[in-house]
C-alpha cells in the first residue's frame with residue numbers, strides 16, 4: 448500500500464484540472480501576446496483566468512500576476528516592493544522568523560543591499576503575537592511579510608490583525624498564502640492584504656505556475672524583465688496551460704471547500720487521537736487549535752526524523768521531516784528552533800500533511816507502519 | 832527526497848547488525864555531531880588484543896545506522912591495531928557510496944569506534960584496584976537520559 452502524506456510538499460494534479468489544461472498544449476497553443484486570432488483567443492482565456500483568481504481572493508483582475516511559482520512571486524514582492532519604495536526615510540522590512548526560505552533569502556538579499564531587516568519572533572505555539580510586530584515596526588518600515596499558514600507546522604496567523612498594524616504605521620503588507628488554500632477564506636481587500644503569493648501545485652494544480660497578487664496602487668520593481676508581459680511586471684511568455692490549471696484548481700478548491708474541510712479534519716483528528724493512544728512519548732509541535740486541519744508535525748522522542756522517514760518510506764508511507772526543501776539540509780528546522788523547541792527534540796520531528804486523496808484505510812495503514820517504525824528505531828536508541 | 836541511498840545502505844538501515852549494548856564493556860564511547868544532531872554509542876569487548884564483540888546504539892539518520900552496522904561487522908575479529916586504522920573511505924565503499932551530505936555519517940562512526948578503542952586503551956594504562964581485568968571498574972555510565980518528555984511536556988494534553 449502507498450500512502451502519500453506529504454501534501455504540503457506538493458499535491459497530485461486533479462484529473463479535472465488536467466482536462467481543462469489539455470487543449471492549451473496542442474490546440475490553443477497561441478502566444479497570448481500575438482495579435483492574430485490564435486494569440487488573441489489565448490489572451491482572452493488568460494484574462495478570464497485572471498478574473499477567476501481575482502474573484503476568488505477578493506482582488507482586482509489587473510492585480511493578478513502569473514509567475515513560475517510562489518518562490519518567484521515572493522521574490523518579486525519582497526524585493527520588488529522594497530526596492531521600488533526605498534527612500535531616505537524608508538529603508539526597513541519586517542518578516543516573520545518562520546517564513547519559507549524564499550522569503551528568508553529575499554530578505555537577506557535586501558539586508559546585503561543595505562536594508563534594515565527585522566524578524567518577528569513566534570511563541571512556543573508557533574504563533575506571531577501582534578505585540579511583537581508592534582515592537583519592531585516604525586515609520587521607516589516599507590513592508591511587513593507574514594505567511595498565512597506555515598508550511599512545517601501548519602499554524603495559522605492572524606493576517607488581518609497584522610495587516611492592520613502594518614497599515615497603521617504606513618507600511619504595506621504581504622502574505623505568503625501558499626499553504627492557506629483552501630483552509631482560509633481569502634479576501635485581500637477586507638483583510639488588508641496588499642500583496643499575496645500562491646502556488647498551484649499546493650492545491651492540486653500543476654507545478655511551475657503561481658501567482659503574485661499586487662495592489663496596483665503601490666510601486667513594485669519587476670524582477671524579471673524582457674518582453675513586457677503582465678503590464679511589464681513579469682516578462683516571459685504566458686504559460687497558458689499552467690495558468691488555466693491554476694485558475695481551475697483554485698476554483699475547485701473553494702467550491703469543494705466545505706466537504707473537504709470536514710473530511711480532512713475528521714481524518715486528521717482520528718489520526719492524531721490514534722497515534723497518541725498507540726505510541727508513547729510523542730508531542731505535537733505548534734498549536735493544535737490555530738492550525739490547518741491537514742497538518743500534524745510530531746516529535747517522536749529518542750529517535751531521529753530522517754530515520755523515521757526512511758523507514759516509513761520503505762513501507763510505502765511518504766512523509767517529510769519539516770519541509771521537503773530542507774530534506775538535503777542537515778540542520779534542524781529553524782521554524783521549530785524559533786518556537787524554542789528543546790534542543791533534544793529538534794531532530795525527531797515528522798510532518799504529516801494530509802490531502803484530498805487520503806482516506807481512513809490509508810491512515811490506519813500509516814498508524815500500523817508508524818508504530819512498528821518507532822518501536823524498531825527506539826529499540827536501539829542510546830537515549831531511552 | 833534528495834537522498835539516493837544504495838540498496839546496501841538501505842539493507843543495513845532496515846536490518847542493522849550489532850545493535851544493542853554490551854554489559855561491562857572493555858571500551859565505551861559516545862560521539863555526536865553538532866550540526867545534524869546525530870549520536871552513536873559504541874561498546875567493545877576485547878580479548879587477546881582482538882575485538883571479540885562490538886555493538887552500537889544510534890540516535891541518527893539512516894546512513895548513521897547503516898555505517899555503524901557495516902563498520903561493526905568489518906572490525907569484529909580484527910586486532911585493536913587494525914581496527915584503529917580502519918578508514919571511513921572503506922565504510923563508504925562497502926556501502927557502495929553515500930550521498931555527499933551523508934559522508935560525514937561514516938566519519939562519525941569511525942571516529943566513535945576509535946574513541947571506544949581509546950577508552951579501552953586508557954583502561955589498560957590506569958591500573959584498576961581490582962587485579963582482574965575485564966571485570967574492571969569499567970562500569971561505564973549508561974548514556975545520559977537527556978530526554979525528559981514526560982516531565983517537561985505533558986504529552987497527551989489537548
Ligand code: FES
Nearest residue numbers: 867869892895936
Ligand atoms: S546526518 Fe549526521 S550522522 Fe547522518
